[in-house]
Amino acid sequence: MEPLPAFDADPRVVGDRLRRLRQERGVSLSGLATRAGIGKDTLAAVETGTLSPTLETLWAITAQLGVPIGAILDPPPEPQIMRGTAMEAELLEVFEDERVTYELYRVRVPPGLTQTSPAHHEGVTEHVTVFSGTLSAGPIKEPLTAGPGDHISWRSDVPHGYRAHGPDIVRATLLMRYPTKP
Numbered sequence: 001m002e003p004l005p006a007f008d009a010d011p012r013v014v015g016d017r018l019r020r021l022r023q024e025r026g027v028s029l030s031g032l033a034t035r036a037g038i039g040k041d042t043l044a045a046v047e048t049g050t051l052s053p054t055l056e057t058l059w060a061i062t063a064q065l066g067v068p069i070g071a072i073l074d075p076p077p078e079p080q081i082m083r084g085t086a087m088e089a090e091l092l093e094v095f096e097d098e099r100v101t102y103e104l105y106r107v108r109v110p111p112g113l114t115q116t117s118p119a120h121h122e123g124v125t126e127h128v129t130v131f132s133g134t135l136s137a138g139p140i141k142e143p144l145t146a147g148p149g150d151h152i153s154w155r156s157d158v159p160h161g162y163r164a165h166g167p168d169i170v171r172a173t174l175l176m177r178y179p180t181k182p
Contacts, residue, residue: 012049017072019047021065036060037118055084056117063120068101068178070094086113087162089174101178107162109135109170115162116140123179126160127153133170137162146172 022032029047033040037060045051046061053061062069070091073080082089088108095102107128109115128137130146138144138154140161146152154160156176164170 010049011046011052014053014072015047015049018061018065021067021071022047025065027065032061032064035064055082055087055089058082059120060118063118063124066121068094068103068176070101070103084115084117086110086164087115099180101180103176103178105174105176107170107172107174109133109162109164109172111164111167111169113163117156117160117162119158119160120156120176120178122157124156125153125177126156127151127175127177128172130170130172133168133172134165135162135170135172136165 022029027035029043030040033043036043036057038057042051042053042057043061046053046057058069058072062072069082073091080091082091086109089105090107091103091105093102093104095104111133126137128135128146129151130148132148134145134147135152136143136145137152138160140159143161143163144152144154145165162170
C-alpha cells in the first residue's frame with residue numbers, strides 16, 4: 001500500500017519552508033539528511049516539492065531543525081489533516097511564546113497498525129487524552145496504556161509509537177510541547 005501524503009498543503013510551499021529553515025540554521029542538505037536519517041535525494045525532493053513526504057519523514061526533519069512540525073504548515077484556516085502509517089492527526093491550534101510552542105491535535109488511530117515516530121528534539125513531550133478505544137503509546141521500550149478518560153504523557157525525544165488495541169478506532173487529543181531549541 002502506497003503511504004498517504006502527510007498533509008493536504010502544496011508540497012512546494014512546505015519544501016520552501018523546510019529549505020528556508022535549514023538555511024537559516026546554516027545546515028547543509030547532506031548534513032540535515034544524515035542527522036534526520038533520510039537520504040539526501042529524498043530531502044532534496046521534499047525541498048523542491050517533487051516529493052510529498054510522510055509524517056514520519058517530516059517529524060525526522062523538523063526534529064533535527066529544532067522546530068515543531070506546525071512551523072512548515074500554513075496557519076490553518078480550517079484544520080489540516082496529517083497522516084502517518086497508522087495515525088491521522090488534525091492540527092487544531094498552535095500556541096507559542098518565547099520559551100515553548102504547543103501544538104494541539106485531534107487524532108485517530110485505527111486498530112491493527114503501529115505508528116512509529118523518530119525522536120523529537122530534546123525536551124519535547126507528548127500528552128494524550130483518550131476519548132474512545134484503548135491506546136498504547138509512548139517510548140517504544142516502555143509504552144503506556146490508556147482507555148477512555150485516561151491521560152498519558154512522556155518525553156518524546158526518544159523513538160516512540162502509537163497502537164490501538166481491540167476492534168475500535170482510538171479517538172484522542174494530542175498536545176505536543178516543544179521547548180525552544182537554543
